[in-house]
Amino acid sequence: MSSKMVEFTVNGKKLLAFEGLNLLKYLLDNGYNIPHYCYHDSLGADGNCRMCMVEIKGKKRPQIACDTLIKEGLEVNTNTPTIKRLREEILQMQLRNHPVDCPVCDKAGECYLQNYYMDYGLYKEGKHKKQKIKKSKNIEFGRNVVYDEERCILCKRCVRFFANITKTNELGVIKRANHSTISTAPNQKLQSQYAMNIVDLCPVGALLSSDFKFKQRVWFLQSSPSICHGCTKNCNITIDYSSTKFQAERIYRYKARRNEDVNGYFICDEGRLSYKEYHTNRVTQIEYKNSIIDFKEAISKIGIEIFIHKDIVILASPNLYIEELESIIKWSKKLNARLYSPLECYKDKEFADNWLKEELRVANAYGVMALEIDTSTPDISSDTLLINFDHKLAQDINTLHRIDFITHSINSQGLILPLASWVQSSRHLINSSGIKQYAPKTLVANKPILTVTEWIEAIGGDI
Amino acid sequence: MKEVKIVSKRFDIEGINHIKKAIEHGAYSTIHKMFDKDPKTIVDEIDKSGLRGKGGGGAPTGAKWKLMLQDFKLPKVLVINCDENEPGTFKDRQIISKDPHLLIEGIILTSYAIGANDVYIYIRGEYHQWQNILQKACDEAYLQGYLGKNILGSKYRVDITICKGAGAYICGEKSALLESLEGKRGHPRLKPHQKEPEWYFGRPTLVNNVETIATVPFIVENGADAYKEYGTSKSPGSMLFAMSGHINNPGVYEAEFGTSMMEYIEYYGGGIKGGNLKGVIPGGASTPILNATEVAKAKLDYESIKELGSSLGTGGMIVMNDSVNMVEALKNLLEFYHHESCGQCTPCREGTAWVDEIVESMLRYSASYNSIEQLLQIGQTMNGKTICVFAPAVSGVIDGFVKKFRSEFEEYLRGVCNE
């Protein structure tokens, strides 16, 4: 691609773009609805599905947009009758051996094939209802990926992911002609720590996550952009959750969200599956020495503890947002407390690799450092009051005098206060490259649960 | 009938596979004079001769060679296409079995002209016997100093490596061939956006058919004009045409372009076997069939066959007499295409299977009433919408059979066959 801007037209409209830019990329980025399967921004063009055809002035036959480069004077038509008929014909071919079992397919609702054939009215014609070749369903590829041969349209996105992105070449096309399918090597399973990305990449329901399979129809899900808290990379994700009025909100999955500066198009499997942590072991009630107390009582207990202790240590989790950490800093100054956010206990050398996964398995360690919070481990004597804001280290500290604001339960005999998890809160994180990103609040608990800032406000008012 | 022997000049000499005998009969004479020439003059001579590729496409050879004359970062490569998979085609095999040293001589000249020291001959896996002959001929040429580090004491090096295919028609397509040579599945590549060489591991590469290269020694020795004395103005020279099927003397015989097809069939083929002529597939299975009326008009050159809506292809004619059931004949070819589609493009992968299925159900009298229209329609979807020209060729084959012998197809839909 050159840095020269050229003028070209799409459906009669004059447009400007960089010379040599991929036409399909331009069209998709600019809101044109061009059916396509094999092209993907992260993988480039392969030209095999033949769905992205457009008419180019001066060319006798329709051309695939994914293999057309923009140049001066290019005249493109995306919606002529010829193109529409062609797409319909190629769709019919895709559907020839496709089971069209959308009612039982997990991809229904976000499937390119389903969308297109609905668009093209092919569902009424029953053209796809003829006898199909039976192929294998439910082949376990490993790492939670399940493959359905019958639904596969051989776009090779999955194969190209392992060829171009991870370079591990774990999948291949095998056999030939219409007997072709996708396979791992015989008796082998996928190994890549990023394998589940191919479920996102697959344009149809041929690759599904066994973790998500049959749990929820996608049209019952809501989506929210967010940031993975699995490590200091801060990969961009989409959280898919359900929130019906009378049911507790529930997260069903994380998916990768494109951000060229951070994670590109992908996330690691561990990050992807970390949504499960949200639901397990959550603290929901205020407890004191293992019995439930009410909010007022809790606030006054906090006041008393703070009053009677000279030495106060505050531990702040490096998973908290910048703004939350700032409230803690302010409060600790007011209390004359010692503030720490040790990082050592979040380190995991084995987790790190040279792509996305980073050693510090906590989201805002770089925010902690930017705010110059002490990251060493504090001394705690028997007279010290420990105020813990969800720090991992706290579970290993054995002290009687403690107040724990926590999201997930730990072994503590002190005062336990439920804290909103990062999904229920919002604000900024700083990642290892110094990129500051905003994570919006996704879930609102049916029973409201306080964030760090809200707790501090609540307590502050009382002191 | 004017006989011409350019490529086939030594075919009938006993023992010509042995280098001594071949040299006695003039083989490698051009190599001794080669170093006196500027490589570019050889390219120019080939360009001037109007030589067209004999692998099926008929592309001007000179233009392809010229693309190799630029400066490249990586060394150049010459690849010889001896995949010869096109049904009805068995001419490259004749060159290898009857005059392998002619091919090697052509290779040395070509490699010198374009500046490629590494040559790979991709030969189809089934050609075991011919692989051995070729290997032996190469070994002899190494021993005689025509191949290897210092050809005839010069500083020039040419190394030939023989690579075996393993059963895949599509690997005859040049980019699929290169994928195969790179150790991969033979999936044709997307066409480049501008004119450029082929690429083998990122190295600029020329791919030519065996017969194309075997024609080079004649042109280098006798000049472009000598070659142009044969043939027509747009299809100069000669070609190894072949006949198989219902013909009395099947085989490969060289003829100049422009020869009348019928005359060729009569003169060399000894006429139609077992009945009257019904049709001829002119240039390998992938070219649309000609009916008897068209055959009577046909001349063996690119333009004449093109005018008849078909193409000269590899020049391998499949001759059919009037006992042939054209629906069965089409079914036979569709099975071939169904089996050989590489499977990457949707229209070809699904289309080849679909048309095969439809004709099969016709033959079982269970096809639906609109099957003929459906066949033509699927053919259209396969035409011009795929990565390589395999699918369009299938489309042309279907069109030819169905349009020219439509009544036979209709018989199957009426539930009556005149068999």
Place this chain on the structure above:
Amino acid sequence: MSFEFTKEELEYIEELSQRYPSPKALMLPLLWIIQNRLKHIPTEAFKAVADITKTSEAQVYGVVTFYTMFTLKPTAKYHIQLCKTLSCNLCGSKELLNLLKERFNLLPNQQNGDFQLTLVECLGSCGTAPVVQINNRLYENLTPAKLQKILEDFS
């Protein structure tokens, strides 16, 4: 079961590797070595091939299943490949098939004792049709009688 290249094979491979710009190009040559020695390519051999060619076993699998001359199961002692494409068909390949069915009890893609029949596409010998390739040798201009003689001489 495991697979290893023999010492001689490895020496040959080393020599061969000098001729190519990348070890990836050794893919088909290596598979041929295995196919010739074992009459098939066992999946256990994929790793050895992948290691030398610097590819993955899934890639080797893809290549093996693309080319019809590579087989995952051992072929019989006499592998009869009967050409079924048009020229041979016009010249009587069906009669050869009938002979194989009736006299030798051989059906396409089946083994019967030392024999195995595969119907293959054009063998590039249409001028001498009909043809049959048995293992590495081509038999041309066949008639049922000639083929019968050939097969009877084997057994």
